[in-house]
Amino acid sequence: MSGIGASGIILLVLIALLLFGPNKLPELGRAFGKTLREFKKGANDLMEEPKEQRTANASRVDVTPQVDELPKVERRLPE
Numbered sequence: 001m002s003g004i005g006a007s008g009i010i011l012l013v014l015i016a017l018l019l020f021g022p023n024k025l026p027e028l029g030r031a032f033g034k035t036l037r038e039f040k041k042g043a044n045d046l047m048e049e050p051k052e053q054r055t056a057n058a059s060r061v062d063v064t065p066q067v068d069e070l071p072k073v074e075r076r077l078p079e
Contacts, residue, residue, distance in 0.1 A: 020028060
């Protein structure tokens with residue numbers, strides 16, 4: 001598998017320059033960088049969540065239905 005490479009990056013920058021103009025490009029780069037930083041921070045916060053808190057959160061949610069709680073379905077053939 002090959003990555004984008006230098007020529008691909010240059011092509012992307014040229015297309016972005018044509019679409020947004022030279023004045024908007026730095027602003028878009030800053031917004032992209034800030035978004036990426038926030039995403040990484042959120043992902044790290046989730047990964048560093050204490051083990052006790054993860055097991056406590058997991059034990060609170062019981063999504064397994066009991067057999068007697070299942071609805072009874074009556075099927076009828078069309079006449």
